[in-house]
Amino acid sequence: MSLSKTTQRLDRLGMTASTLCAVHCALVPIFLTTLPLLGLEFLSNEWVEISMIIVSVILGxxxxxxxxxxxxxxxxxxxxxxxGFALIATxxxxxxxxxxxxxIPLGGxxxxxxxxxxxxxxxxxTHHEINDSRLK
Known part of the structure; x- marks a missing residue:
C-alpha cells in the first residue's frame, strides 16, 4: 500500500476518532442520568475518555x-x-x-x-505528483 493511501486511511480514522471523542464529551454530560438506564454507564468512566484521547494522540x-x-x-x-489537544487538556x-x-468537544x-x-x-x-508523472 502506498504512503498516500496509508496516511489517507490514518487521517480518516483520526477524524472519526476525534469526532466521536468530541461528540462523546458533548453528549455524556447531557445524558449522564439516563446512561445507567440504557446500560451505557461505562461511557461516563474516565478510562473511556483517556482511551479516546490516547488513540487520538497516537493516530494524529x-x-x-x-x-x-x-x-x-x-x-x-x-x-x-x-x-486541539491543548484545549482538551485545559x-x-x-x-x-x-x-x-x-x-473538550471543541478540542476534539x-x-x-x-x-x-x-x-x-x-x-x-498527490494531485501534483500525478500531473508531474504525466508530463514526463
Whole structure:
C-alpha cells in the first residue's frame, strides 16, 4: 500500500476518532442520568475518555508525521493538532468544571480538523505528483 493511501486511511480514522471523542464529551454530560438506564454507564468512566484521547494522540501524531516527512512538509496541521489537544487538556485539568463541556468537544473537533487539513494537503500533493508523472 502506498504512503498516500496509508496516511489517507490514518487521517480518516483520526477524524472519526476525534469526532466521536468530541461528540462523546458533548453528549455524556447531557445524558449522564439516563446512561445507567440504557446500560451505557461505562461511557461516563474516565478510562473511556483517556482511551479516546490516547488513540487520538497516537493516530494524529503518526498520520501527521508520516505526511510531513514524505509529502507536504507543512507544520500547520501540527499546529492545529496541538491546539486541539491543548484545549482538551485545559478542559480536563483546569479544575473549572464549567469549561469542561465547552473546551473538550471543541478540542476534539479541532483535532479532527487537523486530520482534515492534513488529508487535503496530502491530496493536493498527490494531485501534483500525478500531473508531474504525466508530463514526463
Amino acid at each position: 501524531t503518526l498520520s501527521l508525521s508520516m505526511s510531513y516527512r514524505k509529502q507536504h512538509h507543512k507544520l500547520f496541521p501540527f499546529l492545529v493538532l496541538f491546539s 478542559g480536563h485539568f483546569s479544575g473549572i468544571e464549567s469549561l469542561e463541556p465547552i473546551l 473537533f479541532t483535532v479532527a480538523a487537523a486530520h482534515l487539513v492534513n488529508w487535503r494537503l496530502n491530496r493536493s500533493c
